[in-house]
Amino acid sequence: MSNRPSSVRWWVLGVTTWASFLLYLDRMCVNFAAKSITVEFQATQYEGWFVGAFFWSYALFQVPSGMLSDRFGIRRMLVIYILAWSVFTAVLGLAQSFLLLIVFRLLCGLAQSGAYPSAARAVRDWMPFTLRGTACSIVALGGRIGGAAAPLLTAPLMVAFALWGTGPEFRPEEILDADLLRNRLRQQGFPQVPDGDARHLADFLNRTDLASVLTRDWPPERQRELPFEVQRTLRQVPTTGTVSPAERARWNRQLWEQWLPRAFSKLEARGWRPVMIVYGAAGILVAAAFWVVFRETPALHPWTNAAERELIGSAPAGAAPRSREPFPWKVVLSDAGLWGNCLSQFGTNVGWVFLATTLPRYLEDVHHVPVLQRGVLASIPAFAALPALMLGGPWTDWFTRRWGRRWGRRLPIVSSRFLAVAAYGLCILVLSGLAGPLAGTFAITLALVGACLVSVATDLGVPATWAYAQDVGGRHTAAILGWGNMWGNLGAAAAPPLYSWVLGRNPEIREWMLVFAVCAGGFLAAALGAMWMDASRPVDDDEVQPAA
Template sequence: MSDVEAEAKRGSSKLAESFVDAQPAAARSTSVRIQLTGMLTVMGCLLYLDRYAVGIASERIREDLQMTQTQMSWFLSLFFWSYALSQVPAGWLSDRFGPRKMLTAYILGWSLFTGMIGAATQVWQILQLRFLCGAAQAGAFPVSSGLVRAWFPVARRGAASSMVALGGRTGACLAPILTAALMTAYAGEWRPVLIAYGTAGIVIAIAFAIICRDTPRQHPWCNEAECELIEGSDKNHSRSAPADQPPFPWRAVLTTASLWGNSLTQLFTNIGWLFVVTWLPRYLERVHTVPLNEQALMTAVPTLAGILGMFCGGWWTDRMARQFGLKWGRRLPVMITRFMAACGYLMCLFVGLASTPDPHSRWLPWVIIVGLSMATFCCDLGVPALWAYAQDVGGKFTASIMGWTNMFGNLGAAIAPLIYNAVLGETPALQDWNNLFAVCAGMFVLSGCAALVLDSTKPIMAEASA
């Protein structure tokens, strides 16, 4: 063997050894992104738990503070008004000062306000604190959306978003069960329950501050392999916190048809969806005379169906994006799910028109629950696509864009009770409830139509520079 051949063989051997040594290291990326997703999911659970716990305890709160029904209505609705109107400012603050700082502050804020409601003794105090809770919670999902964009490649954002949103639905499902159990443990008292929720939120805020960083490259636990995995081939992926945040592109936001389509989709969706988490118990009691304990079970079933839909929605929108591209891969899941949710309400309408309620029969209200479960499953199946849309087009303003569209969704939630009241009146008859089912179905049809203009291939920043 010549010297040249021997040297080549030695070089080849060293190269092979180097590859063998390097390959496992490259393959063994850290999993900080998974830990962050888990933390955001827990945060989402707490978010909805605190939001709906006061609704479950509302009758005890009203009796304790001697509130009128009108005051209690304002207590429940004030949250959504402040929540909606604070979406864009909360998202902008995150884009400006960083998601880690701001989301930690938001969790601390709403947890403190929730605990303080448990200590309030005057009506004006709990009204004010409820308003502040909504303002503090407003930044949670917009900031989470920005973090998902920073910590996941495009192909995995839908799945990650679905897990965070899934936490919220889990909290909504737990709220009636856990709050009732805790109130029973505290001999029917509601104050210790809210104080306990507030204390738990402070612990979660501290844990979030420890685990979270604004970007993967800022995180001491995140190795190079994970950073490369997250960044992939996305040249625009955030590698570090921006030194100077450009001004918010108001002109592009106000003139982008696609963004208006997303906003109206969420507005109409929430008008149709809110019935399940607000007035369903009243319907079950007034129309079908369902006992309280069975009401709780029936009310939880559509929320559980929504959780299943949320879990599947992230996988579905990612697959649709790979198969049809970003434009139709985001558009189709939203359109299909909204039209199918309308079918769920139309099923309830058909049952209501074809059957006469019998207080001794339980199959009829359960059929209604099946229809509503279909609506919530389909509704939540499309939510990850709406989140992923904001991440696709938002760029540096992902949290603000998410806040903008979420603002419209919660304006829908704020005006939904007014629409329900206009349809039902003070003493609704069976026909009035059927009319409400028709209205909710119509809202989902309008939501699906609004999704026709969604286009994830046109970033807002591109519109701003055009």
């Protein structure tokens, strides 16, 4: 009989990571489509509140959902959480009022609030102490891949569904302001602009070949005054060979949208509803896989052998895996280290959530990037951070073995947050004009470098934050992680409305620079808060920690 440990712990880690992937995919897909959604409901001024609604319920229910997982078990509760948030994601595609959208996002946040506290407890119960940081990296990696995949998948899916059974031609309901559009066209010298309603204007836009007008009728000096992105598209429009009417219509639509971006809604806005339904349906598969693979402890799993149970150091099969003791509120509320963790997570999310919620709008409004390219570019920071997330776990484990829990968990967070402050400084320099035209390739590249550095810095510290909660939480790990996550997501909830307030309805470069300054300030506060974190002081006085 072999004494080699079975590998069930890795299967458990795998399905937990898959759930983390879906968590972020369903969360971030809505953020990418937020502008299209709010334009459809004529609520663009409330975009920040729509995006932030998720984070309010997600934050406020972190501790209750973590306590439910500690009380009723991870297997039962996480499956309920996955199915619930999947349903509320799918019904977004059926909503017929902006109020219902807000309600569904609040409910989705409530359902997702239990996911990471449950995952933290699963990692604590299934992984040896020496691998906790690494395991946290892997679970968080799944979430980051889901977040990175969200714009990359959502953009082409929205376009595909938008063109499913129809063409790219303008529809009357896509004209946002008929009078404004009519006046702009006449000011630019377009002949025979109709006096009728939006239907007549839509027919005029579809009949007018804008590429021909701009290249044939406008003199070169006037063409050079066109926005950079329009000039770039004009160079890409096919002028020779056979071009199908559908392809010509797509080029025409893209040029109109780039030249007069606030006059009508974008083509891809038609496709957001079926995308939500597809993502919601995927949750059934993830929930089923988790139910089949997971058990509360290794001792209760029929697939584990004695060697694996000994390696993990699990409780005996008859031990209750659930925490029935009251939550130690008095200790939590009086512990400076836990409050430092709360400040660190709050500040981190104030700065990081820009990448998750507002980066696509920044690329569109400032750098004028089209939707498909925008989906790719918006995903790059998250993909860039994947190696950092994998490095962060072994990094904090190595620091802990060398310098103990206090500095082993503290240093990765503090240093990474200062790196993020510097990265937002680079973003401000890009907007100062030093990188040339904002729609130029060099400026876009530098802006993405800054965003990637922010993402890398954030994820370098994530495993240390999780490991800190596991070190001090003991049998209350899920609730303790939920307590810190609550404050972090209060920062994430407050940030989008704050961004919207700073930007206003029609932001200029100065307002975008102020937003970057706010994000840098959030990371500075996070670094200062992390200095108070002490992983050597558990919440439970009777909790015995393994040697570092």
